[in-house]
Amino acid sequence: MPEIRAEGLRKQYGKVTALNGVDLTIKDGEYLTIVGPSGCGKTTLIKSIAGIIQPDAGEIKINGGLVTPLPIEDRGVGYVFQEIALFPHMNVYDNVSYGLMVKGVSPPERMGPVEEMLHMMNLEGYVSLYPRELSGGARQKTAISRALTSGSTLLLLDEPLGALDLKVRTVLRYELRKLVKDLGLTAIHVTHDQEEALSVSDRIVIMKGGKIIEVGPPLQLYLRPKEIFTAKFLGEANFMTGEITEAKDTGISIDVNGSKLNAILSGEVTLKKGEVRVIAIRPEFLDLSPKPRKGNSWACDIVGASFVGDSMRYEVHAENGVTLLIKTPIAGVESSFKAGDKAFVTLPEENLILYELPEEGLEKTLSLE
Amino acid sequence: MPFLRLLNVAKRFGAIKALDDVTFEVKDREYLCVLGSTGSGKTTLLRSIAGILKPDEGEVYIDGEKANDIATEERNTVYVPQNYALFPHMTVLENVMFGPLAKEIDKKTAEETAMRVLKLVRLDKRADAYPNELSGGMQQRVALARGLASGAKLLLLDEPLGALDVRLRIELRTELKKLAKESGFTVIHVTHDQEEAMTIGDRLLVLRRGHIQQHGTPYHVYNRPERIFVANFVGNTNFLEAIVESRSKEGSILRLREGLKIRVQDPSFEPGEAVIVAIREENVSITPEPRGDEINRRSGEVTAVYFLGSFTRYVVKLTNGDEIASRTPVKEAKVEINQGDWVSVNFDPGNTHIYEYPTLGLPSELEAS
Numbered sequence: 001m002p003e004i005r006a007e008g009l010r011k012q013y014g015k016v017t018a019l020n021g022v023d024l025t026i027k028d029g030e031y032l033t034i035v036g037p038s039g040c041g042k043t044t045l046i047k048s049i050a051g052i053i054q055p056d057a058g059e060i061k062i063n064g065g066l067v068t069p070l071p072i073e074d075r076g077v078g079y080v081f082q083e084i085a086l087f088p089h090m091n092v093y094d095n096v097s098y099g100l101m102v103k104g105v106s107p108p109e110r111m112g113p114v115e116e117m118l119h120m121m122n123l124e125g126y127v128s129l130y131p132r133e134l135s136g137g138a139r140q141k142t143a144i145s146r147a148l149t150s151g152s153t154l155l156l157l158d159e160p161l162g163a164l165d166l167k168v169r170t171v172l173r174y175e176l177r178k179l180v181k182d183l184g185l186t187a188i189h190v191t192h193d194q195e196e197a198l199s200v201s202d203r204i205v206i207m208k209g210g211k212i213i214e215v216g217p218p219l220q221l222y223l224r225p226k227e228i229f230t231a232k233f234l235g236e237a238n239f240m241t242g243e244i245t246e247a248k249d250t251g252i253s254i255d256v257n258g259s260k261l262n263a264i265l266s267g268e269v270t271l272k273k274g275e276v277r278v279i280a281i282r283p284e285f286l287d288l289s290p291k292p293r294k295g296n297s298w299a300c301d302i303v304g305a306s307f308v309g310d311s312m313r314y315e316v317h318a319e320n321g322v323t324l325l326i327k328t329p330i331a332g333v334e335s336s337f338k339a340g341d342k343a344f345v346t347l348p349e350e351n352l353i354l355y356e357l358p359e360e361g362l363e364k365t366l367s368l369e
Numbered sequence: 370m371p372f373l374r375l376l377n378v379a380k381r382f383g384a385i386k387a388l389d390d391v392t393f394e395v396k397d398r399e400y401l402c403v404l405g406s407t408g409s410g411k412t413t414l415l416r417s418i419a420g421i422l423k424p425d426e427g428e429v430y431i432d433g434e435k436a437n438d439i440a441t442e443e444r445n446t447v448y449v450p451q452n453y454a455l456f457p458h459m460t461v462l463e464n465v466m467f468g469p470l471a472k473e474i475d476k477k478t479a480e481e482t483a484m485r486v487l488k489l490v491r492l493d494k495r496a497d498a499y500p501n502e503l504s505g506g507m508q509q510r511v512a513l514a515r516g517l518a519s520g521a522k523l524l525l526l527d528e529p530l531g532a533l534d535v536r537l538r539i540e541l542r543t544e545l546k547k548l549a550k551e552s553g554f555t556v557i558h559v560t561h562d563q564e565e566a567m568t569i570g571d572r573l574l575v576l577r578r579g580h581i582q583q584h585g586t587p588y589h590v591y592n593r594p595e596r597i598f599v600a601n602f603v604g605n606t607n608f609l610e611a612i613v614e615s616r617s618k619e620g621s622i623l624r625l626r627e628g629l630k631i632r633v634q635d636p637s638f639e640p641g642e643a644v645i646v647a648i649r650e651e652n653v654s655i656t657p658e659p660r661g662d663e664i665n666r667r668s669g670e671v672t673a674v675y676f677l678g679s680f681t682r683y684v685v686k687l688t689n690g691d692e693i694a695s696r697t698p699v700k701e702a703k704v705e706i707n708q709g710d711w712v713s714v715n716f717d718p719g720n721t722h723i724y725e726y727p728t729l730g731l732p733s734e735l736e737a738s
Contacts, residue, residue: 284679
């Protein structure tokens with residue numbers, strides 16, 4: 001049950017800075033995911049921890065011991081990546097027992113741990129099948145089993161479900177989390193799928209441009225992201241800017257393009273009249289109704305309505321020219337709207353998140369590159 | 370008159386039936402999404418319509434004309450494959466202008482069209498770059514732009530957003546549909562992402578092992594899945610095994626394992642018949658309940674909690690050992706429910722679907738390929 005510490009990691013590829021000073025501690029027994037747009041450095045980070053990539057600067061410690069100079073085989077890590085790499089000429093059983101074989105464990109002694117692992121992964125029915133005879137999901141489960149049978153307690157997962165169809169991916173991610181917890185492993189999992197990250201992690205790391213933007217538990221990052229980019233990247237969010245017209249202990253009023261918005265803030269209010277703020281709100285917290293509601297209710301035109309199964313997605317143009325995305329669960333819908341309808345959108349005052357206007361400009365902060 | 374019509378199309382590769390008796394129609398200017406997993410025949414379908422593959426049996430009609438013997442170039446159709454092949458020695462702009470120029474459209478118009486579609490895929494600023502200077506996701510966007518600029522009437526898109534980051538994929542999908550509608554394209558868009566398919570498809574075609582499973586509007590497919598496979602593949606669904614105990618005008622009483630009873634609205638099965646009950650996860654609600662109330666027979670213990678962003682997913686083990694999952698909108702989760710809590714499980718008898726018990730058992734029906 002190792003603790004991993006990365007300090008001051010830097011990596012440069014020509015003109016591209018893949019890691020620009022990364023500090024991160026992964027706690028013993030933690031399931032940590034790393035997310036971020038393409039090119040954010042997440043793959044370079046996990047490969048540096050694994051020992052596949054040598055950082056230009058910085059240190060990596062596993063349980064306090066410096067491992068930066070060590071190759072992957074000496075770091076005691078199990079590494080699973082997106083391109084499933086099983087030995088094609090070996091069946092599932094032999095693939096899974098490979099690690100123990102290399103360590104010189106005799107066939108009878110290998111049986112116990114291998115069978116236990118196959119049982120945990122529900123692979124008992126597949127032992128004599130060859131990789132080409134397996135579905136994508138079963139192949140990746142075999143790869144994970146192989147990575148773990150050699151006894152590593154640190155599992156590094158580099159887009160482990162990325163090559164699989166969405167449906168299989170959703171089922172496997174829950175199994176993966178359960179496995180890591182049942183075995184008491186420490187796991188670092190890189191993914192581009194934010195729902196995957198939210199559902200399996202103890203903590204999530206958000207990266208952009210070779211830097212860590214924010215680290216925290218899923219619920220906190222989703223509901224109270226400290227950084228604008230977190231709100232943008234993890235889940236969906238609407239963004240607008242407004243000027244504070246009134247600031248009291250109980251809350252503040254903001255003018256957004258001529259429409260008024262009241263917000264309740266947690267903690268001490270240090271905002272002053274005249275300051276400009278970025279306001280973020282998740283689409284599922286917005287309400288759509290035929291008549292204005294109490295609170296922040298703006299008239300709007302519905303310009304798009306699409307059915308996505310468990311929810312409806314609406315795009316609306318509000319009275320003040322702001323475009324908003326609204327997501328309504330079907331179960332709770334009181335009347336449904338279609339494109340072309342006029343309605344009112346309510347922005348609950350307790351669900352508004354305020355940010356300082358970033359120095360680099362809002363557009364740059366929100367950009368994925 | 371339909372713009373595209375397939376009649377009993379079949380295609381075999383050795384022993385594998387990639388397409389088997391495929392018949393459907395696509396209206397002029399319709400946006401059809403073909404949904405299926407790897408190996409379902411999606412790509413073979415597109416290639417057969419494009420004329421790259423010759424079907425073994427059946428007919429393909431494009432714009433009223435039998436197209437089986439018409440060459441690919443003459444079909445007024447453009448196929449954008451998943452593995453985009455850009456011209457490496459041409460810039461992004463030249464790649465996109467290639468189609469219009471080949472059609473002898475004047476250079477100025479060709480360039481205007483090209484820039485318009487490049488703007489749509491957010492690459493107008495990279496018009497002068499060469500393919501090898503772009504990321505995989507960017508190259509895919511160029512390939513898509515090239516298809517959009519080609520001037521063909523029928524657009525065949527194979528996972529056009531597959532290589533993109535989730536954030537970008539969500540943003541681009543809506544714009545892709547808008548552009549297709551504005552330009553009057555008829556589109557067949559292949560994907561394994563059900564949310565993508567439902568958001569942008571006028572209609573969906575669900576494919577499995579070369580067979581059409583269902584064809585209809587997203588709303589119809591989601592709310593009236595005709596097969597267990599569709600109920601599982603589109604959306605997130607619980608499946609419970611049951612025996613019909615009795616039926617009346619109000620519906621049926623079903624007996625789950627260990628005698629646990631539930632009521633459903635569908636009265637179409639005879640008492641004594643073995644069935645599968647499908648209940649969408651978002652239609653299952655859970656409420657906290659003090660432990661020890663064994664009289665309520667639809668209660669259970671929360672065995673896992675997954676935060677998904679706009680929803681929280683709870684897995685509950687019922688008193689009979691069956692597991693049932695509930696998806697609760699984060700907005701409605703007023704009371705905190707944790708792993709180990711005892712809860713009461715409720716669902717509306719009208720929000721269930723009943724299927725005949727499959728001859729080969731439930732797992733074989735759920736397999737994607």
